[in-house]
Amino acid sequence: MAAEKTALAKAINESLRHALETDPKVLVMGEDVGKLGGVFRVTDGLQKDFGESRVIDTPLAESGIVGTAIGLALRGYRPVVEIQFDGFVFPAYDQIVTQLAKMHARSLGKVKLPVVVRIPYGGGIGAVEHHSESPESLFAHVSGLKVVSPSDASDAYWMMQQAIQSDDPVIFFEPKRRYWDKAEVNTEAIPGPLHKARVVREGTDLTLAAYGPMVKLCREAADAAAEEGKSLEVVDLRSVSPLDFDTVQTSVEKTRRLVVVHEAPVFFGSGAEIAARITERCFYHLEAPVLRVGGYHAPYPPARLEEEYLPGLDRVLDAVDRALAY
Amino acid sequence: MTVESTAAHKPRRSAGTKSTAGRRTTAKKPTGAEPDLVQLLTPEGARVKNAEFDKYVAGITPEDLRGLYRDMVLTRRFDAEATALQRQGELGLWASLLGQEAAQIGSGRALRDDDYVFPTYREHGVAWCRGVDPTNLLGMFRGVNHGGWDPNTNNFHLYTIVIGSQTLHATGYAMGITKDGADSAVIAYFGDGASSQGDVAESFTFSAVYNAPVVFFCQNNQWAISEPTEKQTRVPLYQRAQGFGFPGVRVDGNDVLACLAVTRWALERARSGEGPTLVEAYTYRMGAHTTSDDPTKYRADEEREAWEAKDPILRLRAHLESAHHTDEGFFAELEAESEALGRRVREAVRAMPDPDHFAIFENVYADGHALVDEERAQFAAYQASFADAEGGK
Numbered sequence: 001m002a003a004e005k006t007a008l009a010k011a012i013n014e015s016l017r018h019a020l021e022t023d024p025k026v027l028v029m030g031e032d033v034g035k036l037g038g039v040f041r042v043t044d045g046l047q048k049d050f051g052e053s054r055v056i057d058t059p060l061a062e063s064g065i066v067g068t069a070i071g072l073a074l075r076g077y078r079p080v081v082e083i084q085f086d087g088f089v090f091p092a093y094d095q096i097v098t099q100l101a102k103m104h105a106r107s108l109g110k111v112k113l114p115v116v117v118r119i120p121y122g123g124g125i126g127a128v129e130h131h132s133e134s135p136e137s138l139f140a141h142v143s144g145l146k147v148v149s150p151s152d153a154s155d156a157y158w159m160m161q162q163a164i165q166s167d168d169p170v171i172f173f174e175p176k177r178r179y180w181d182k183a184e185v186n187t188e189a190i191p192g193p194l195h196k197a198r199v200v201r202e203g204t205d206l207t208l209a210a211y212g213p214m215v216k217l218c219r220e221a222a223d224a225a226a227e228e229g230k231s232l233e234v235v236d237l238r239s240v241s242p243l244d245f246d247t248v249q250t251s252v253e254k255t256r257r258l259v260v261v262h263e264a265p266v267f268f269g270s271g272a273e274i275a276a277r278i279t280e281r282c283f284y285h286l287e288a289p290v291l292r293v294g295g296y297h298a299p300y301p302p303a304r305l306e307e308e309y310l311p312g313l314d315r316v317l318d319a320v321d322r323a324l325a326y
Numbered sequence: 327m328t329v330e331s332t333a334a335h336k337p338r339r340s341a342g343t344k345s346t347a348g349r350r351t352t353a354k355k356p357t358g359a360e361p362d363l364v365q366l367l368t369p370e371g372a373r374v375k376n377a378e379f380d381k382y383v384a385g386i387t388p389e390d391l392r393g394l395y396r397d398m399v400l401t402r403r404f405d406a407e408a409t410a411l412q413r414q415g416e417l418g419l420w421a422s423l424l425g426q427e428a429a430q431i432g433s434g435r436a437l438r439d440d441d442y443v444f445p446t447y448r449e450h451g452v453a454w455c456r457g458v459d460p461t462n463l464l465g466m467f468r469g470v471n472h473g474g475w476d477p478n479t480n481n482f483h484l485y486t487i488v489i490g491s492q493t494l495h496a497t498g499y500a501m502g503i504t505k506d507g508a509d510s511a512v513i514a515y516f517g518d519g520a521s522s523q524g525d526v527a528e529s530f531t532f533s534a535v536y537n538a539p540v541v542f543f544c545q546n547n548q549w550a551i552s553e554p555t556e557k558q559t560r561v562p563l564y565q566r567a568q569g570f571g572f573p574g575v576r577v578d579g580n581d582v583l584a585c586l587a588v589t590r591w592a593l594e595r596a597r598s599g600e601g602p603t604l605v606e607a608y609t610y611r612m613g614a615h616t617t618s619d620d621p622t623k624y625r626a627d628e629e630r631e632a633w634e635a636k637d638p639i640l641r642l643r644a645h646l647e648s649a650h651h652t653d654e655g656f657f658a659e660l661e662a663e664s665e666a667l668g669r670r671v672r673e674a675v676r677a678m679p680d681p682d683h684f685a686i687f688e689n690v691y692a693d694g695h696a697l698v699d700e701e702r703a704q705f706a707a708y709q710a711s712f713a714d715a716e717g718g719k
Binding site: 036053058059061063064066067068069070071072073074075076077091094095098102103104105106107108109110112140143146166168193194241242243244245320 | 471472474475476477478483484488491493494495496497498499500501502503505506520524525528529531532684688689690691692693695696697698
């Protein structure tokens with residue numbers, strides 16, 4: 001039959017359902033994840049089918065959610081916790097950074113904490129304050145954590161499976177403005193390792209590197225540039241920590257130019273790390289400095305200003321032009 | 327006493343009925359002991375009857391009492407040795423439990439093997455009860471690791487330094503016990519300072535909502551480094567439980583028998599599906615916060631002297647002697663055992679090797695991480711460059 005397309009949010013839902021079905025130790029926890037199915041309906045119907053003991057509506061306390069998930073993991077469970085919005089994660093930041101990230105190392109490897117922290121992140125949905133942020137760098141900076149972000153429904157399905165199976169804590173950033181974007185999901189074949197980047201469009205003149213919500217934008221930018229006769233390669237990084245620098249390096253050795261795009265502020269963002277490492281690895285290949293397009297060093301603005309704050313097609317193409325002008 | 331259900335709990339011990347909030351305009355030092363304090367042995371070692379808690383130690387034998395005494399003496403000896411080792415430069419830091427032996431041994435000996443302990447960084451007496459080798463506790467204080475024992479060997483989690491965090495881990499673990507249908511229980515240790523942490527409040531909320539089998543054992547040792555308890559609370563700490571819907575009780579933390587009885591009661595509640603309990607063990611930190619601290623800057627000698635009269639070990643010794651449960655041979659043997667323990671710990675610490683340099687990169691991740699591999703290789707190459715240079719000379 002013709003492949004049916006699935007929305008990204010629904011793909012995560014199906015992935016969680018599969019995990020709950022196949023592993024009795026998997027739990028889903030968070031605020032409003034039960035009857036309501038989560039504010040984005042990512043956990044829709046799961047409590048009805050798996051019960052309140054496995055799909056757990058928690059008190060509204062993020063530190064408590066992650067802290068108790070750690071305890072459940074110590075008891076042998078594999079909790080998948082939802083932080084309702086990006087800007088709500090900071091009450092849990094201490095538990096994530098101080099406890100979740102370090103316990104494997106400080107136990108000399110005796111303790112494993114297979115906890116997935118799901119965070120719908122990023123802007124573009126016209127939300128109020130604290131509902132549109134991109135804090136991935138704050139987690140990538142912390143050893144002991146793995147940080148990933150799918151860009152489409154197929155990756156969302158599979159990367160969630162792989163995150164749940166990981167014996168390390170994984171911060172799973174879900175591109176909330178792409179929740180309703182549909183794609184084919186082949187639930188039979190794993191597309192590849194969790195932390196491997198993927199070239200999603202081949203090109204020869206410049207590489208665009210992005211993850212999560214910005215991959216779609218970069219594809220659109222490549223389409224627009226093609227009309228002007230410029231051939232852009234697009235790399236979907238998929239994982240921020242670890243970051244697959246080899247794939248980026250291979251691409252940049254071919255195109256000799258790199259622009260990194262993310263919604264998070266540019267200053268100390270993942271683009272800075274990519275620029276530094278690719279400069280080191282590809283110094284004699286580069287024809288231009290690595291450029292970055294991202295948010296500004298200002299609080300995420302009110303919704304009516306977010307189009308100015310977020311990287312858009314024109315800002316990406318402007319950076320492409322600047323890189324090609326060297 | 328009869329075991330009360332959470333819903334039916336009368337604020338008999340959690341006597342928060344006299345609303346303090348409405349009347350006072352300034353915080354007052356939390357009320358001291360009586361009449362709320364559960365005590366089975368007076369500071370002079372006399373057994374006092376307690377209608378509610380006697381039954382939890384009804385079967386205790388002279389041998390059991392001698393065992394508790396031995397535990398406290400050996401724990402204190404170990405603690406003194408560790409303090410001395412810090413002074414000699416063998417340890418970077420030590421957090422002494424001096425004065426808190428009864429709270430830790432009493433509660434620690436109430437536990438079953440399948441129960442799970444979440445300690446702070448001062449629970450050396452509880453570790454002793456769990457069978458953790460005392461020398462293993464010293465690795466983190468010497469700086470050779472961050473915790474040198476497998477938590478699952480003795481169901482004794484690693485020491486937690488950021489105060490209060492472990493109460494949530496304990497609660498989550500207890501929620502897991504419930505899901506497993508087991509009748510084990512969890513005990514979470516924390517202090518008067520940690521009682522102010524949001525994580526402790528959240529752990530009370532979660533454990534109450536999920537009726538988790540966890541005992542919150544707060545050792546109120548009166549001082550959070552330099553801050554007295556009245557800087558943390560304006561109600562006695564045990565009364566906090568009432569607002570969360572579970573019982574709280576204050577026990578004489580220098581009375582090992584009372585600590586044993588009250589913890590057994592709380593564990594029984596947990597096992598029988600009645601959810602969490604808060605135990606406030608009212609005690610005193612006789613020494614400094616750690617070896618880096620100087621308590622003469624913030625508290626009076628008289629206070630310490632007053633607590634010396636309530637010493638947990640002297641109290642039980644007085645009781646044992648007046649009941650003729652011991653003879654001189656017992657004390658002499660214990661003295662020899664203490665010195666042997668001190669010697670063993672001293673020798674073990676001095677023989678403790680520094681970790682291999684590459685330990686930095688070990689166990690950062692369970693499933694590996696490309697960057698860690700890359701940096702380990704760079705580090706190895708850097709280290710090897712010195713060997714090459716030396717070899718070339």
